[in-house]
Amino acid sequence: EALRRHAVRRAYRLAAPECPLPDRRHVEEALALIGKREGTRAIELPGGVVVAARYGRELAFYRRGELPGEVELPKGEVEYAGWLISVREVGEFDERDAARAEVACLDAEKGPYRVRLAREGDIIRPLGLAGRKKKVMRAMMDRKVPADVRRRTPVVVDGRERVAWVFLGEIGEEFGVGPETRRITRLEVQKIT
Numbered sequence: 001e002a003l004r005r006h007a008v009r010r011a012y013r014l015a016a017p018e019c020p021l022p023d024r025r026h027v028e029e030a031l032a033l034i035g036k037r038e039g040t041r042a043i044e045l046p047g048g049v050v051v052a053a054r055y056g057r058e059l060a061f062y063r064r065g066e067l068p069g070e071v072e073l074p075k076g077e078v079e080y081a082g083w084l085i086s087v088r089e090v091g092e093f094d095e096r097d098a099a100r101a102e103v104a105c106l107d108a109e110k111g112p113y114r115v116r117l118a119r120e121g122d123i124i125r126p127l128g129l130a131g132r133k134k135k136v137m138r139a140m141m142d143r144k145v146p147a148d149v150r151r152r153t154p155v156v157v158d159g160r161e162r163v164a165w166v167f168l169g170e171i172g173e174e175f176g177v178g179p180e181t182r183r184i185t186r187l188e189v190q191k192i193t
Helices: 002-015 024-032 136-142
Strands: 038-044 049-054 058-062 076-082 083-090 104-105 116-117 155-159 163-164 184-191
Touching: 002 024, 002 049, 002 058, 024 038, 104 136, 136 163
Parallel strands: none
Antiparallel strands: 038 049, 049 058, 076 083, 083 184, 104 184, 116 155, 155 163
């Protein structure tokens, strides 16, 4: 038990280094989330730190209210909301590389692209669904992305706010690479925090 309390305090310190450590009552509230098998449950601790338990097995600590805005995706590397995004133009489509979850190959001529957090109401037409629309949040639910993570998952959008790619997930059908694609933008993401 002492080790669990220490782990909660340490995780809180990483999320809010400028805040005093939570008191025993808050630590116990966070630990009480473990073992409840009801999907994602969350509580808020002092300093705007949210603790979320996913199916009672793991705790995630993050700050509420620090939502970044939209950022353009120029060639090179961009940090956004705890992700490192590598953007480059490639000459030809590599099917094996594009099959990796952390990689998306998009039609460069449909850009320029920007990144922002997913929003309620965002819609995507995933590749392979024959043009049918799907809500982005629903697509993430289908992939079993925890509720607290869905609200913090970045998406790549075009200039008209159409979703081209959900990080580690769906690519929009109209942005996919096909035989007629002349230029390809390759995005690769890596979680850094």
